[in-house]
Amino acid sequence: ANGVSMSVNYTDNEGRTVDVDNLPQGTNFTAVVTVRNPSNYPMKNLVVTEIFPAGWEILNTRFLYESQPTTTDGISYQDMRDDRVYTYIDNLNSGKYVTIRINLTTVYSGNFYLPPVYCESMYNNQIQANTEGRKVIVE
Secondary structure, eight states: OBBSEEEEEEEOTTSOBOOTTEEOTTOEEEEEEEEEOOSSSOEEEEEEEEEOOTTEEEOOOGGGGTTSOOOOTTOOEEEEOSSEEEEEEEEEOTTOEEEEEEEEEEOSOEEEEEOOOEEEESSOTTOEEEOOOEEEEEO
8 A cells, every 4th residue: 555545344234244254156245345445535536346256246226226325425436347347536525434335146156266456546656556366266
C-alpha cells in the first residue's frame, strides 16, 4: 500500500468471517472491501477493482430496487461485469473510509485463482494498494 490503506474480508449473511480458500458449491457470501485515507489531505478519483474466480458468481440485485437509491455513501459509481466490479470513489476525505460490499455465490466446483483486489488513484500513480492473489477451491 502507498498513500491509501485497504482491507478485504469475506463474510456470511450474519457478518461472520468466511474462509474462501475452500467453500462448498452454493455458498452465499459477501466480499467486504474497506478503503481508508490515512493521509492529511483528501484523495480524489479512486477506483477499486475486484476480479472474482470463475467458480464464483456476482449476485447483482441492484435491478430489484429500481425506485430506491442503491449507492453506498462515498461510492460514486459501480460498474458490475460478469466476473468483476469496478467501484469509483470521487472523494475520500482525510481520516475517512468507504466500505464496499459485493454479494457472491459459489457456482462451479474446481480449483480457481482469486486475483488481487486493487485500489488506485486514476490520476496519481503514487496512490495505490492491493491484496495478494491466491488459489481457492469450490467443492
